Each structure stands twice: as C-alpha cells, then as structure tokens.
Amino acid sequence: MNKLKKSLALIATLAIASSAFVACGDDSSSSTAGNSSSTAESSTAESSATEESSTGEESSTAEVERPENKVKNDDDKLVVWCWTDDDLKNMFKVFADETDYTADNLVFEKIGGGGEEARDQYATYFDAGKSCDLFVLEADWIKDYIDDDDYTAPLSDLGFADADFNNGYDYVKKVGTNSDGVIKGSSWQATPGGYVYRTDIAEEVFGAKTPAEFQEYVKDWDTFTASAAKVKEQKNMAMVDTLGGLWQVWSYNRSSAWVDGDNKLVIDDYCKKYAELAKEYYDKGYVTKAVQWKTWDKAVQDGETMGIFQCTWCFGKNGTLSGLEGNTKTADDATEWTVDGPFGKNWAFTQGPSGWAWGGSWLALAKNANSGKIAHDFVEFFTMNADTMQKYAEYSGDFLNSPKAMKAIVDAGTNKNAYIGGQDQFAIFYDAAANIKMDNITKYDSTLKKYFNDNVSKYVEGNFADVDAMLEGFKTDVYGNVAAIQK
Amino acid sequence: MATAAQRRIKSVSYAKYGYIFILPFFIVYFLFMVYPLFETFRMSLYGNGADKDSIKLGISIQHYMGFQNFRDILFKDGRNTADFFASIKNTLIIWGGNFLPQISLSLLLAVWFTDLNVKMPGKGFFKVVMYMPNIITATSVAGLFYTLLGADTSSVWYTIFHGPKSNFDQNLLLGLTSVWPARLIVMFIQIWMWFGNTMIMLMSGIQGINESLFEAAEIDGANAHQTFWRITFPLLKTIMVYTLLTSMIGGLQMFDIPYMLNGGTIIPSIKTVACFIYEKATGTKAAKAYGWAGAASVIMFFITAILGALVFYVQRDKDAIEKKRKRKEAMKEAKRRARGGGFSI
Numbered sequence: 001m002n003k004l005k006k007s008l009a010l011i012a013t014l015a016i017a018s019s020a021f022v023a024c025g026d027d028s029s030s031s032t033a034g035n036s037s038s039t040a041e042s043s044t045a046e047s048s049a050t051e052e053s054s055t056g057e058e059s060s061t062a063e064v065e066r067p068e069n070k071v072k073n074d075d076d077k078l079v080v081w082c083w084t085d086d087d088l089k090n091m092f093k094v095f096a097d098e099t100d101y102t103a104d105n106l107v108f109e110k111i112g113g114g115g116e117e118a119r120d121q122y123a124t125y126f127d128a129g130k131s132c133d134l135f136v137l138e139a140d141w142i143k144d145y146i147d148d149d150d151y152t153a154p155l156s157d158l159g160f161a162d163a164d165f166n167n168g169y170d171y172v173k174k175v176g177t178n179s180d181g182v183i184k185g186s187s188w189q190a191t192p193g194g195y196v197y198r199t200d201i202a203e204e205v206f207g208a209k210t211p212a213e214f215q216e217y218v219k220d221w222d223t224f225t226a227s228a229a230k231v232k233e234q235k236n237m238a239m240v241d242t243l244g245g246l247w248q249v250w251s252y253n254r255s256s257a258w259v260d261g262d263n264k265l266v267i268d269d270y271c272k273k274y275a276e277l278a279k280e281y282y283d284k285g286y287v288t289k290a291v292q293w294k295t296w297d298k299a300v301q302d303g304e305t306m307g308i309f310q311c312t313w314c315f316g317k318n319g320t321l322s323g324l325e326g327n328t329k330t331a332d333d334a335t336e337w338t339v340d341g342p343f344g345k346n347w348a349f350t351q352g353p354s355g356w357a358w359g360g361s362w363l364a365l366a367k368n369a370n371s372g373k374i375a376h377d378f379v380e381f382f383t384m385n386a387d388t389m390q391k392y393a394e395y396s397g398d399f400l401n402s403p404k405a406m407k408a409i410v411d412a413g414t415n416k417n418a419y420i421g422g423q424d425q426f427a428i429f430y431d432a433a434a435n436i437k438m439d440n441i442t443k444y445d446s447t448l449k450k451y452f453n454d455n456v457s458k459y460v461e462g463n464f465a466d467v468d469a470m471l472e473g474f475k476t477d478v479y480g481n482v483a484a485i486q487k
Numbered sequence: 488m489a490t491a492a493q494r495r496i497k498s499v500s501y502a503k504y505g506y507i508f509i510l511p512f513f514i515v516y517f518l519f520m521v522y523p524l525f526e527t528f529r530m531s532l533y534g535n536g537a538d539k540d541s542i543k544l545g546i547s548i549q550h551y552m553g554f555q556n557f558r559d560i561l562f563k564d565g566r567n568t569a570d571f572f573a574s575i576k577n578t579l580i581i582w583g584g585n586f587l588p589q590i591s592l593s594l595l596l597a598v599w600f601t602d603l604n605v606k607m608p609g610k611g612f613f614k615v616v617m618y619m620p621n622i623i624t625a626t627s628v629a630g631l632f633y634t635l636l637g638a639d640t641s642s643v644w645y646t647i648f649h650g651p652k653s654n655f656d657q658n659l660l661l662g663l664t665s666v667w668p669a670r671l672i673v674m675f676i677q678i679w680m681w682f683g684n685t686m687i688m689l690m691s692g693i694q695g696i697n698e699s700l701f702e703a704a705e706i707d708g709a710n711a712h713q714t715f716w717r718i719t720f721p722l723l724k725t726i727m728v729y730t731l732l733t734s735m736i737g738g739l740q741m742f743d744i745p746y747m748l749n750g751g752t753i754i755p756s757i758k759t760v761a762c763f764i765y766e767k768a769t770g771t772k773a774a775k776a777y778g779w780a781g782a783a784s785v786i787m788f789f790i791t792a793i794l795g796a797l798v799f800y801v802q803r804d805k806d807a808i809e810k811k812r813k814r815k816e817a818m819k820e821a822k823r824r825a826r827g828g829g830f831s832i
Contacts (some may be wrong), residue, residue: 113751120770144771147539179539263540443538443773479566481767483535483546483776487566 069159071365071372078374079107080363081125081135083118086318087361088136090396091188095381098388105374111135116446119144126151131368133375136361137185139175143443145364146176146184153365154182158376164384168401171436176362185362188382188389190401192432193249193311195352196321196420201306202348205234211350211423221277224353228286231306238285238305243278243460244292244453245309250274251449252356257440258448264486265478267471275456275467282460292453297324310349311358312399312429319397321419349420351428357436399429406430444482451477527788530781531556538773548777556782567767567779574763577756581670581745582738585677590730592678593685598715600686601693603701618683625680629747632676636668664749666756673757676744685730692726693719728802732795739791760787 078101082088085108092106109132111125112118119141137145145151155176156162165173165183169190176185195218206227208214217227228239240246254270281287290299299305301324314320363379381388383401390405392398397417400406409415410430416422452474459470478485532553534546541547559565599605600614607613620628635643696719704714742761746753753762760783768780 117751120774123771141771144538144773148772263544443540447774476569480570481776482774483566483778484538484540484544484773486544 064161064163066159066161066164067156069372069376070157071153071375072370073372074370076101076105076371076374077107078105078134078371078378079109079132080378081109081111081118081122081132081366082361083110083112083114083136085110087313087316087396087398090317090398091382091392094388094392094395095378098391099377099381101374101377115140116450119446123151126366131370132366133369133371134363134378135366137364138361138446139191139359139438139441140446140449141443142175142185142362142364143178143441146178146182147443149367151367152184153367153369154184155186155365155379156183158365158372158379160186160376160379160384164380167384167386167404169403169433169436171357171438172360172362172401175360175438175441185364186379186383187360187362187401188392188398189313189360190399190429190433190436191312191357191360192399192429192436193252193309193352193356193358194349194425194428194432195307196310196314196347196349197307198346199348199421200346201231201235201237205231211348214348215350215352218350218352221353225277225280225286228281229284232285235306236285237303238288238299239307240281240287241296241299241305241308242290242292243282243287243456245296246278246281246287247274247449247453247456248358249309249352249354249356250277252358253354254440257442258444259442259485262486263484265475267474271452271471272467275459275470278456279460300324309352309356311356312425313359315399315417315419315425316397317395345421347420349417349423349425349428351432355432355435357432357438393426399426399433403430403433406433444485447482448478451481527781527784530777531785533778533781535767535776535778536773537775538771540773548775552778556778557786559779560782560786567783571760571763571783573755574758574760577670577745578739578741578759578761581673581677581741581757581759582735584670584674585681586731586734586738588674589678589682589685590727590734593682593689596682596686597689597693598719601690602711614683614687618687620680621684623680625743626747628676628680629744632672633748633750636672664754669748669754669757673744673748676748677741680744681734685734688730689723689726692723695726696722724802728798732798735794735798736791739787739794 080088088108092103092108095101096103096106112121115138118136119138122135122145155165160183162183165176165186168187172187172190173183176187177183197214197218202208202214202217206214206217208217216223218224224239231237231239250270254268256266256268256270258266260266278287282289288296288299288304290296290304296308300308310320316322363383365375365379369375382392383389386402386404386408389400389402390408393400393405393409394414397415406426407430410424410427413424415424415426417425455464455470455474455477458464458473459467464470464473479487530548532551533548534550534552534555535541536547537549538547542549546552560567560571562568596617599607600610700718700722701714704718709717740761741759742765745757745759746762746765748754748757753766758766764780764783764787767776767783769775
C-alpha cells in the first residue's frame with residue numbers, strides 16, 4: 001500500500017514537473033474546435049448582414065454567389081501582422097474614417113524588422129501558437145505561405161467568391177493564387193515602376209524640359225547607357241543609385257524563373273548579361289557604390305546620382321521618397337504632405353528603359369483567424385471596392401489594385417505628387433500596370449535574389465575573375481543553403 | 488518474501504526521499520541536455536526542409552538520408568564543404584587570436600594583483616572594473632560596438648573621417664564588414680569581455696599556492712621572473728588546463744558576438760561554426776536545414792571531444808603515471824617470481 005502511495009506521489013510530481021514544459025504548447029486548437037461550429041453559424045448571419053449594408057459595392061459583383069464566412073468571429077479586433085506600419089497606419093486611418101469601425105478595432109503587430117525577417121518570423125510566431133487575423137506577404141516570398149495550409153486559409157473562407165478578385169489586375173490575382181489554384185492572397189496595390197530623375201541635370205545635359213522629352217534619352221538600355229556616359233562625363237554623376245535597384249528592373253524582364261519544374265536551378269544568359277552590364281556600370285561610374293536600402297539615400301542627397309528606379313509604393317505618403325532629406329514627413333493625420341527641400345522641386349518621373357514592377361504586398365488570412373467579420377470588411381474595403389480604394393489612393397498616394405479607381409483619379413487630374421514637382425505619377429503607372437506579368441515568381445525568389453546580388457557585388461568589386469566564377473559562387477551559395485533546389 | 492518487520496524497516500529509510508528531491512534536476516537535465524543531444528544525432532541523419540517541395544522530393548526532415556548530410560558538409564563538391572571549412576577556419580582564427588592575448592593579459596594581472604610586494608591602491612576597484620564587461624549581455628556589447636564601428640552607423644568613422652562634410656570614400660565606412668577588421672574587432676571584444684573572468688580564476692589559483700614557497704624563493708634571492716616561471720607557472724598547471732578547456736569549448740561554440748555584431752547579418756569573415764549551424768537551422772520551412780545543422784553539430788561534438796581528450800593527454804601527470812606503471816610492473820614481477828618458485832613444465 002505504501003509503495004502504491006509513493007509511486008502515485010512520484011507520478012504526481014512528474015506530472016506537475018512535466019506540465020511546466022508543455023504549458024507553452026498550442027491548446028487553443030483543441031479547446032476551440034468544439035465550439036467553432038456554433039460560432040460559424042452566428043458569424044455567417046452577421047456577414048450576410050454586412051453584405052446588405054455595404055451598398056457602395058459594384059452591382060456586377062452583387063449577383064455573384066458567395067460562400068459563407070466560415071471564419072470564427074470571436075471578437076471585433078482585427079489583428080494585422082506586418083514588418084512595418086508605413087502602409088497600415090494610413091489604411092487604418094482611412095478604414096476607421098470611412099466605416100463604422102473605430103481605431104480601437106484595428107491592431108497592428110510588428111513582426112520582424114524588414115520583409116525578409118518577417119518571412120522567417122511569421123512561421124516562428126505561428127508555430128509558437130500565436131495568431132493574427134490578416135498578415136502581409138511580399139511577392140518575393142508569398143509562395144512560402146500561401147502554399148502552406150498550416151499557416152494560411154483560403155480567402156473564400158471569409159465569404160469571397162473567385163469573381164470578387166476580378167476587379168483588380170490579373171497578375172495580382174495570379175500571384176495571390178497558390179499552386180493548387182486556391183486564392184489565398186489579395187493585394188491593395190499594383191506595383192509598376194519607372195525612373196525618377198533630376199530635372200535640372202536633364203535640362204543641362206540633354207536639354208530635355210519635360211518628362212516626355214527626357215524619355216527619349218532613356219527609352220531603351222542602349223540609349224540609357226549612352227546617356228549615362230554623357231552624364232558621367234559632363235556632371236561626374238551616376239545614372240542609377242544602386243546595383244540592387246538596377247537588378248530589380250532587370251529581374252522583372254527575365255523570361256525564365258529561378259527554378260524549373262524539377263526544382264533545378266536555372267541560370268540563363270540573361271543573368272550573365274546583367275552581371276556584365278553591372279560590371280560596366282560599376283567600373284565606369286554609371287552606378288554609385290551605395291548599398292540598396294543602406295547608403296542609397298546619402299548618395300541621392302549628396303548628388304551622386306542623376307536618377308533612381310522607383311515604383312508605385314515609393315511615392316506614397318510614407319513611401320521611400322519621404323525618407324529623403326527635405327521631403328518632410330508630415331503628421332500622420334495630415335491629408336497633404338509638403339516638400340521643402342531641393343529634392344521635391346528638381347525631380348520628375350518617366351517610364352525609363354523598360355517596363356517593370358517590383359514587389360507589392362498581399363493580405364493573407366491566418367489559419368486561426370478569429371475576427372471573421374472585420375477581416376472580411378477590411379479585405380473588401382482595400383482590395384475589391386473601387387470607391388473606397390479610390391479614397392485610399394487619394395489619401396495615401398499609393399497606386400491601388402483597381403483599374404477603375406485609378407482611371408477615375410487620372411481622369412480627374414487631381415493627383416499631384418509633391419516629391420516630383422506636382423507631376424501625376426498615376427498617369428504613367430496606369431498605362432504600365434496593364435502590362436505587368438509576374439509569371440516567373442517562385443518561393444525561392446527572395447533568397448536567391450540575395451545570393452545573386454551578393455555575388456554580383458563581389459564580382460564588380462573585383463573578387464571574382466570573371467562572370468563564370470561569379471556564377472559558380474552563386475551556385476555554391478544556393479546549393480549550400482536551399483536543400484530543395486536540385487543540383 | 489520480506490517479512491513485515493523487514494518491510495517496516497525499509498519504509499522508515501529516508502534515503503529514498505533524497506532521490507525525489509534530486510529528481511527535478513534529472514528531469515530538466517534529461518529534457519534539455521540528453522534528449523536534444525540524441526535528437527541532434529538523429530537529425531543529422533535526416534533530410535533538410537519541411538516544405539511541400541522538400542517532402543515531394545523525399546529529402547525533407549522527415550526522410551532518413553543516411554550519411555548524406557555529412558557527405559554534403561565534409562567532402563569535396565559537397566553542397567556545404569567550402570562554407571563549413573571556412574567557418575571552422577574563422578572559428579579557430581578568432582579563438583586563437585582571442586585566447587593567447589587574453590590568457591597572457593589575465594596571467595600578468597593576476598600575478599600583479601596577488602604579489603605581496605606590489606603595493607597598489609584600489610586593487611579591489613580595478614578587479615571589479617575589469618570583471619565588469621563580463622556582466623553585460625553579449626548582445627548589448629555587440630550593439631555597442633556596432634554603433635561605434637558599424638558600416639552605416641559608425642560614430643568612430645564618422646568622427647574621424649567625416650567631421651565637416653567632406654568628400655571621403657564611402658568604402659572607408661565598410662571597415663567593420665571587411666575581412667580582418669571584423670575578425671580583429673571580434674577578438675578584441677572577446678578579450679575585453681573575458682580577461683576579467685580569467686583573471687579572477689587564475690588569481691584564485693595563485694592564492695591556492697602555499698605562500699611559504701614564495702617567501703623561500705625571495706629569501707633565496709630569486710627575482711620576480713624566476714619566481715613566476717619556477718613557482719607560480721608550474722603550480723598553476725591544473726587551473727590553466729581548466730581555463731584552456733573551458734575557453735576552448737566556449738571558443739568553438741562562439742556565437743553571440745559574431746552573430747550580433749552587424750545587427751543580425753552575419754559577416755562572412757566572422758561566420759563561426761555556431762553561426763553556420765544557426766544559419767542553416769533557422770528560416771522558413773523551405774530553409775529549415777536541420778540535417779546539415781545537425782551534421783555540423785555532430786562534427787563539432789567530436790572535434791571538441793577529441794581536442795578535450797588531447798588537452799588532458801598533454802597535461803597528464805607524467806610522474807604519477809610512471810609511478811603507477813612501475814608499481815604494476817613490480818607487482819607482476821613479484822607474482823612471476825612467486826610462480827617461478829613452483830613447478831613449471
């Protein structure tokens with residue numbers, strides 16, 4: 001009897017001790033699974049109510065047969081994960097202003113210091129049992145998450161039909177669709193790019209007074225290089241701010257993806273051609289030695305470069321250009337922003353040597369989301385409803401994933417971007433956006449881009465004998481870090 | 488079958504409760520030490536990546552791969568060979584460059600601080616100050632040096648070269664990220680952080696030496712140099728072995744400073760083996776190369792074990808071993824003699 005008591009005591013001790021280690025496990029899935037069916041019923045009732053209330057919607061979509069909103073509706077706090085609130089703080093403001101929701105319903109949680117970090121950390125957070133409602137994904141690595149049912153749920157769970165995504169640009173829908181054909185990401189942006197340049201230099205060197213005139217000097221890569229030589233000779237300035245920026249333009253125009261159907265690495269002549277061009281630009285000083293996202297702003301401010309490759313999200317209220325000296329960031333709640341320094345007045349915008357697009361952010365639904373109604377309204381507000389999207393575009397200066405809304409703004413001629421002397425960047429983007437294709441994205445893009453750019457940097461600095469040696473270095477990096485890519 | 492009395496005696500024996508009291512330690516030790524160790528060995532034999540592609544290809548962390556990971560890391564044309572050997576080289580360079588100056592400095596200071604003839608005011612104050620860097624977390628130290636010398640935030644470079652806006656080569660700013668400056672900075676940080684700790688340890692060793700030996704040496708007219716090499720140093724041997732061993736194990740596992748120094752982006756020239764392992768094991772599902780990380784860990788385990796054994800072998804007490812051997816031989820001899828006394832055909 002004593003023995004039994006003691007062994008019971010021992011087992012109890014063990015159980016208590018071991019509970020200390022399992023406490024951090026995910027218990028929400030088991031405990032909430034039981035009542036999810038009941039909440040689903042109540043949430044569908046609410047979501048059908050919202051459909052009726054949102055009368056601003058286009059009539060064509062109203063006829064579409066939609067699935068029920070299957071997401072739990074435990075609370076009315078929308079938790080959004082992202083690595084920055086540059087966009088989200090504007091979105092939250094407009095959303096709170098235009099709907100019945102208030103700022104208290106909207107919660108931003110910062111994950112990671114940058115896009116790359118967020119890519120790695122989302123999974124860590126999810127694996128640790130934490131969850132949000134929506135989280136933001138970048139084009140470079142969106143496949144990591146939308147192809148993984150452990151982290152994301154289809155947007156149809158929120159009550160959207162496939163047809164709801166047709167109001168935006170085709171490529172945006174395609175990128176948000178996973179390998180099984182399920183739509184899991186929806187974006188508020190479309191992200192064509194162009195070339196921002198110094199008007200004073202353009203006039204002095206080329207005599208070009210308007211962006212249209214200047215476009216003639218940068219219309220293709222040969223002309224661009226010739227113009228770069230001229231600028232270097234006369235003004236001792238570079239034409240491009242960083243090699244990283246140059247690769248963005250080039251990589252978009254590449255015809256093959258980084259890996260083929262058998263997961264084998266594809267290195268085509270295009271990569272070689274780019275490496276050689278990069279070397280030429282670097283050696284001749286057509287590109288500055290600044291590092292993308294690190295010292296590029298200094299290079300721009302010190303007048304080392306004549307232009308920068310920029311895309312839609314650089315022009316926004318909290319866009320890249322707002323970080324430059326003189327491009328004053330105004331208070332968060334201001335409706336307009338001013339540019340006091342010399343940078344605003346002397347810059348203009350043109351299409352540049354080739355069409356291109358860069359990145360963009362997609363909203364994805366977390367698997368364990370629990371605020372179905374507000375998540376539905378938020379996604380609809382920013383990625384489907386042309387009226388509200390137009391309001392947001394006007395407020396933020398971002399180019400949105402709604403041809404209808406953008407056309408309306410361009411036609412009205414009301415958009416004047418302060419960073420580029422009041423020019424309407426939307427007019428150029430509107431033409432460019434229709435042609436964007438992002439068929440070549442793979443889940444390895446952000447990783448491989450980093451290795452490729454690192455090796456190109458080493459090559460232009462003279463650390464590799466020739467392009468082939470550089471490509472070998474690139475291969476070593478890829479094979480040594482990404483096991484799934486076959487040799 | 489035990490009698491009732493026997494059972495009663497057994498039950499009043501309190502020794503058993505001792506086991507219950509030390510049980511928590513063993514549970515924690517098993518969960519956090521033994522289990523991970525064996526799990527690492529297991530992982531080193533399994534594949535890499537946990538995403539759909541890896542699973543489809545049959546190379547994911549669920550798939551048994553035999554010694555493929557070791558082949559990838561150790562042999563020519565393996566996927567990670569160059570990377571891994573470069574990281575071993577970095578580790579050894581940084582450890583060597585930090586251990587030798589560190590132990591010399593610590594020894595010197597320890598001797599000074601314990602020397603009765605050195606009358607230094609505020610000894611205690613200096614001891615505390617020198618130990619201080621060891622208390623600060625490595626992350627803060629790395630952050631401090633990143634601010635001072637980092638490529639884009641460097642206040643030191645800024646003060647020296649920038650001052651009034653001048654046209655200097657921006658590449659100067661990249662000081663921290665180039666090969667040797669980065670290594671030297673890490674070595675310096677490691678010395679700065681650990682010399683106080685080593686000093687305290689050596690001081691306790693010196694204080695353990697019988698003082699009359701030093702007095703006798705002084706009376707016999709030995710100078711400081713002779714006293715050190717003939718008395719202090721030989722008698723410090725055991726504590727030196729301990730320092731060497733702990734420093735070596737710590738050095739081979741060096742991670743925090745090299746990892747944090749550039750704000751979380753590891754500079755290639757200071758990528759130690761631990762950084763290599765971390766780099767492989769973290770990231771998205773597709774990038775979770777547990778197999779490679781495990782294999783590298785297992786290799787490090789054996790390297791550490793071999794080096795540790797080597798240190799003990801080199802530092803073994805030769806006299807004692809010789810004595811033991813002689814005694815054994817004498818015993819054998821005696822036995823043989825005793826046997827020789829009887830019949831033998």
